[in-house]
Structure formats: C-alpha cells, structure tokens
Amino acid sequence: MANLNIDNAKQRTFDAIVIGSGMSGGWAAKEFTEKGLNTLMLERGRDVKHNINYPTTNMYPWEFSHRGELSYDIKQANPIISKCYAFKEDAMHFFVKDKEHPYVQDKPFDWIRGYQVGGKSLMWARQTQRWSDYDFEGPARDDFAVDWPIRYKDIAPWYSYVEKFAGISGNKDGLDSLPDGEFLPAFPLNSVENHFSKVLGSNYQNRHVISARCAHLSVPQPIHLQQGRVMCQKRILCQRGCPFGGYFSANSTTIPWALKTGKLTLRPHAVVQEVIFDDKKGKATGVRIMDTETKEVIAYYAKVIFVNAAAINTNLVLLNSKSQRFPNGLGNDSGVLGKYVAFHNYSARISAEYDGDMDLTTDGRNPAGGGYIPRFRNLKKQETGFLRGYAAGFSAYRGLDTDSTGVGKNLKENIIHPTLSGWKVGSHMMAETIPKETNTLTLDASQKDAWGVPLLKFNIDYDDNDAKMKQDYFEQMTEMFTKAGFKNIQTNDSKQAPGLDIHEMGGARMGSDPKTSILNKWNQMHACNNIFVTDGACMTSTSTQNPSLTYMALTARAVDYAVGEMKKGNIA
Numbered sequence: 001m002a003n004l005n006i007d008n009a010k011q012r013t014f015d016a017i018v019i020g021s022g023m024s025g026g027w028a029a030k031e032f033t034e035k036g037l038n039t040l041m042l043e044r045g046r047d048v049k050h051n052i053n054y055p056t057t058n059m060y061p062w063e064f065s066h067r068g069e070l071s072y073d074i075k076q077a078n079p080i081i082s083k084c085y086a087f088k089e090d091a092m093h094f095f096v097k098d099k100e101h102p103y104v105q106d107k108p109f110d111w112i113r114g115y116q117v118g119g120k121s122l123m124w125a126r127q128t129q130r131w132s133d134y135d136f137e138g139p140a141r142d143d144f145a146v147d148w149p150i151r152y153k154d155i156a157p158w159y160s161y162v163e164k165f166a167g168i169s170g171n172k173d174g175l176d177s178l179p180d181g182e183f184l185p186a187f188p189l190n191s192v193e194n195h196f197s198k199v200l201g202s203n204y205q206n207r208h209v210i211s212a213r214c215a216h217l218s219v220p221q222p223i224h225l226q227q228g229r230v231m232c233q234k235r236i237l238c239q240r241g242c243p244f245g246g247y248f249s250a251n252s253t254t255i256p257w258a259l260k261t262g263k264l265t266l267r268p269h270a271v272v273q274e275v276i277f278d279d280k281k282g283k284a285t286g287v288r289i290m291d292t293e294t295k296e297v298i299a300y301y302a303k304v305i306f307v308n309a310a311a312i313n314t315n316l317v318l319l320n321s322k323s324q325r326f327p328n329g330l331g332n333d334s335g336v337l338g339k340y341v342a343f344h345n346y347s348a349r350i351s352a353e354y355d356g357d358m359d360l361t362t363d364g365r366n367p368a369g370g371g372y373i374p375r376f377r378n379l380k381k382q383e384t385g386f387l388r389g390y391a392a393g394f395s396a397y398r399g400l401d402t403d404s405t406g407v408g409k410n411l412k413e414n415i416i417h418p419t420l421s422g423w424k425v426g427s428h429m430m431a432e433t434i435p436k437e438t439n440t441l442t443l444d445a446s447q448k449d450a451w452g453v454p455l456l457k458f459n460i461d462y463d464d465n466d467a468k469m470k471q472d473y474f475e476q477m478t479e480m481f482t483k484a485g486f487k488n489i490q491t492n493d494s495k496q497a498p499g500l501d502i503h504e505m506g507g508a509r510m511g512s513d514p515k516t517s518i519l520n521k522w523n524q525m526h527a528c529n530n531i532f533v534t535d536g537a538c539m540t541s542t543s544t545q546n547p548s549l550t551y552m553a554l555t556a557r558a559v560d561y562a563v564g565e566m567k568k569g570n571i572a
Contacts, residue, residue, distance in 0.1 A: 009301065013302065015032070016306065017041075017286070018040070019287065019317065020119065020308035021117045021250060022250055022310060022535075024308040024552065025041065028306045028534065029255060029258040029264055031560065034257075035563050036263065039265070041265070042267050043268045045114075046117070047117045051252075054240055056090045057237065067089075080111065081096065094239070096115050104447065108497035109460050111312060116268075117266065118250045124548060126216060127369070127546040128215050129178055129549065130156075130179045132177050145434070149511055149512040149521035159179075159553045165223060167224050168215055169368065170183040170184075170210075170213035185219050187366050187368040190370070193209060195357065196484050199484040203480075206376050210371065210374070211368060214369070215247055215548075216246055217245075218231070231244070236367060238367070247367070270290075271292055271453065272289050273289060273297070273320065273452055274287070275305060275330050279325050290452060297452075304566060306532045306559070308555070309535070311506070311537040312504055315507040316456050318331065318337055319443050320443060330528060331508075333527045336509065336518065338441040339440050342433045342435040342542045343505065343542065344430055344433065344501040346494075346496070346501040347494045350474065351426040351427075354485065356423070369395060371394040371395060373392040373394055375390060377469075377472065386472065388434065388544075390431035392429055393428050393430065398422065400418040400419070401418060427477055430544050431466065433462070433466055433498075433542060434465055439460045441507055443456065478491065503546070506536070514527065519532075522558055530571045534554045535555075
C-alpha cells in the first residue's frame with residue numbers, strides 16, 4: 001500500500017489514473033504498469049486482499065448463524081440488494097447496503113453494487129463469451145442505435161490476449177455466432193444436457209447447447225501458476241472469494257500482477273467526485289476525491305485517465321465533471337451522456353422434468369453451471385416481429401428426496417436415507433434490450449450523498465420489444481423442451497425490475513460520429529483525448545453475451561493505444 005499522507009502536487013502526480021478497481025479497472029492497472037507507467041488506482045471502497053480478506057471462504061454451513069440465509073431484519077433493511085442471488089450470509093459483506101448508498105428511481109431499477117478493491121469481480125457469475133460480427137454489426141443492420149466503430153477483427157486478438165491470462169474454459173464449438181477462443185478444457189455437460197444438445201442438433205439447423213464458457217482454471221497453465229493461482233476445486237463458493245484463485249478476479253489476478261511491478265499505487269476509501277478539466281489547457285488534468293474515512297478532499301493528477309467505475313458510476317462521475325467547456329458533463333458535446341442506457345433482460349425462466357436416464361446421476365459440481373444456448377433468433381436475417389434476440393442458459397440435475405413419514409426408528413431411517421429424485425431441467429433467458437434515448441441516468445438537482453456527489457436518478461424500463469422477445473422465448477423453449485421429451489413444463493415471468501441482470505451498459509457509448517457518441521473506436525473521448533472509458537458505459541449495444549470478457553479486451557486494447565499516443569506526444 002502506498003503512503004497516503006500525500007501533501008504536495010508532485011507527490012500526487014502520476015502517469016496514469018484508473019478510477020475503479022474491478023473487472024476493467026484491474027486490467028487497466030495491469031496494462032499500464034507493465035508498460036512502465038506510474039499508475040494510481042482509485043477505489044471508493046475498502047481494500048480486499050486476495051486470500052487475506054475472504055473471511056467466510058472456508059466456513060462450513062453450521063458456522064453461519066443462519067446456515068447461510070439472510071435474517072428477516074437484513075432483508076427488511078435491504079429490499080433492493082437482497083434480491084441479488086449472491087447476497088447471502090456468506091457474501092453479503094461484499095455488497096453495498098441500501099440505506100448507505102441511496103439513489104432516486106423515477107422508474108424501478110435494482111442497482112446491485114460491490115464497493116471494495118476488486119469490485120464485483122469477486123462475486124460475478126464468471127460466464128465469458130466473445131462477441132461476433134453479428135453483434136457488432138447489429139445496430140447498423142437493424143438501425144436501432146448508432147453503428148459500432150469496431151468489428152470483430154479489431155478486438156479478436158485482444159480477446160485472445162486476455163483469455164490466455166485470465167484462464168477461460170470452453171470447447172472449440174465452431175459457431176460463427178459465438179467465436180471460439182483460447183480455451184482451457186471445458187467442464188463437460190451431463191447426460192441430460194447432452195441429450196438436449198443432440199435433440200436440438202437433429203431438429204434445428206442453428207440451435208445448439210454447448211458447454212458454458214467460464215473464467216475457471218480447469219487445467220492451469222504456467223502463466224496462471226506464476227500468478228499464484230491453481231486449479232479450480234469446483235467448490236461453487238466463488239462469491240466468498242476463492243483462496244485457490246480458481247476463478248478470475250481482479251483481486252487474485254490483475255491487481256497483484258500490477259502491484260508486483262512496483263508501479264501501482266492502490267488508493268482505497270476514495271470516492272471520486274469529479275474529473276478535473278482545465279479550460280485553459282483544454283484537457284483533463286486530474287481527479288478530485290473525498291477520503292471516506294477522513295472526509296478530506298484531495299486532488300490527484302495524471303496525463304491520462306481511465307474511467308472504469310462500473311457503467312452506472314462512470315456515468316455519474318462524467319455527468320458530475322462539469323467545467324466552463326463542459327457545462328453538461330465531461331465530453332458531453334453530443335448531449336447523449338447518460339442516455340441510451342441498456343441492460344440484459346433476465347426476467348424469463350422455464351423448467352421441466354425428464355423421466356429418462358434414470359440409471360445415471362451427476363458426480364461433483366460444475367462451476368460453469370451447465371449448458372449455454374447461443375442466440376439463434378434474427379441472427380442472419382430478420383425473422384420475427386421483434387428486433388435482435390436472446391441467448392439462454394440450460395442445466396439439468398437430480399436432487400434428493402427425503403421421506404419424512406413414519407415415527408421413531410422408521411422416521412430416522414427415512415431421513416438418513418434420502419433417494420434420488422427424477423431429472424429436473426431449467427433455462428433462463430439472457431435477452432438483449434434496445435438502447436433508447438428515453439432510458440436515462442441524470443443527476444438529482446438537490447440531493448447529494450455523504451461524499452458531496454449528487455444522487456443519481458434512474459429512468460430506465462422495458463418496452464414492447466422486450467415483451468415480444470420474452471413471449472418468443474417461452475414459445476421456442478416450450479417447443480424445444482417438448483421435442484426433448486421433457487414433461488411438466490412450467491414458464492415463469494419474474495416481472496423483475498431492470499438491474500438484477502447486473503449487466504447495465506451504455507450512457508457513454510462508442511461511435512464514429514462525435515455528434516451521436518461520447519467515445520471513438522479506441523474508447524477515447526471525442527472531446528477530451530486523455531480520457532478513456534472501457535467499462536460497461538462504453539457499450540453501444542448489449543447483444544446477448546455476458547459482457548465482462550469484452551470489457552477486459554477493450555481495456556487492454558485501449559491502454560495499448562493510449563500508451564502509444566503518449567509516446568507520440570499526442571496525449572501529453
């Protein structure tokens with residue numbers, strides 16, 4: 001940890017500043033420090049050191065006061081964050097509490113946050129899929145957003161670069177809709193998942209069930225051992241922090257790697273109030289923070305600044321960074337900052353039962369979660385009444401049935417000898433939503449948080465396209481389940497508010513035209529060339545894939561470009 005008693009501008013000046021220490025911020029720090037730049041990483045939350053600050057990682061269920069569940073009081077005090085699947089007794093210390101971090105909801109939005117070094121990379125679902133040209137070309141083809149300024153060929157080598165370092169398991173599936181990557185061996189599908197995959201293959205030309213690709217070390221390579229990480233133990237306790245480094249997180253991987261260079265200063269407890277823009281110099285010169293422990297306001301300076309505070313907070317920082325040159329937020333000449341925010345629609349699920357393979361069951365756990373169904377709707381042509389499409393998860397399992405009938409010795413025998421249930425199968429939709437100008441993030445005019453930053457107002461919602469897509473998911477999955485011989489098929493619409501997908505994107509989107517976008521093809525701000533954004537805020541559209549792998553690749557690519565421009569004197 002660097003000395004925090006910094007009392008003069010020289011000591012508070014760095015080559016690069018990275019705002020945020022999560023998925024993309026960790027990559028920015030790694031890339032900058034490896035290239036020799038003295039880098040300051042700012043994190044609003046506390047420090048969490050890998051394998052030191054994981055207090056519950058090796059606890060047994062009976063060591064928790066409520067066997068891992070939430071108490072009634074905690075649920076009542078946290079009506080938003082308690083909706084998150086990972087907010088349980090074993091990991092709730094990695095999530096923010098509702099009352100401590102308020103925001104304004106013009107329309108309901110469940111904002112899920114983790115404020116600590118590593119951010120949500122500690123608790124993410126670890127699913128990793130590349131985008132294809134079908135995804136990057138979608139907006140131009142369908143005319144629902146501005147055109148992406150890049151294509152798959154621009155980012156493909158950077159996907160490979162980050163995959164090799166992070167460690168991604170998967171199969172070479174040969175699908176043009178979901179490009180193959182630099183994979184470690186995949187976690188296999190079980191017998192019923194394979195059965196469903198074969199049914200789709202024999203009944204449809206473009207529908208597939210593949211082993212889900214995930215950021216777990218199935219077979220660690222030398223680069224992973226150098227990081228101090230070892231093989232995934234398949235504990236499925238990942239949200240607690242992994243003592244083995246079996247899955248990728250900023251805490252286990254990129255941040256320690258950057259610290260080893262001696263070029264990284266890690267500064268937790270630092271809420272960024274604004275990026276400082278010098279009207280005379282015509283560039284951003286630094287960042288102003290408030291120390292959350294002392295409430296001291298401090299400025300730090302750098303030649304280049306990467307804003308990686310996570311999509312929504314990045315919008316907040318940029319909107320609050322006002323100057324004479326940018327009265328409506330840093331770089332906001334186009335007026336689109338905080339607009340065209342989108343997300344993934346996870347509100348639809350389907351379940352069923354299967355009577356086959358009763359002589360088989362599963363052994364152990366699958367950290368990949370089972371199967372993945374890549375998008376198949378409107379892929380190569382428009383074929384439905386809605387734009388774009390959806391991917392889906394798919395898994396099958398056998399549980400244990402316990403007979404609680406009888407009394408005395410018979411009851412005891414029944415309880416201690418449970419029997420296997422039949423196979424249960426399930427799927428959840430991962431649907432693209434359309435970026436719309438009406439989906440906005442704005443600053444509240446009067447209310448501020450404890451650190452002097454205006455509260456953020458959410459005006460984000462579903463639309464008719466989402467409803468049509470959800471109905472199609474139910475219809476298509478029911479048809480496919482029926483063909484597979486599944487029975488007792490049940491659909492479920494959770495009607496959840498946007499946000500629980502935890503895949504919010506946009507607001508500071510990339511584009512070729514400065515009149516309709518904030519960032520260029522290098523994730524560089526059109527109107528302020530020493531500012532870069534490579535987290536979810538930069539996304540022009542959402543596609544259907546889990547987005548974290550794309551953030552990593554975009555970040556590594558942008559740092560490489562930024563350092564090159566600094567060497568040329570174009571960023572000074």
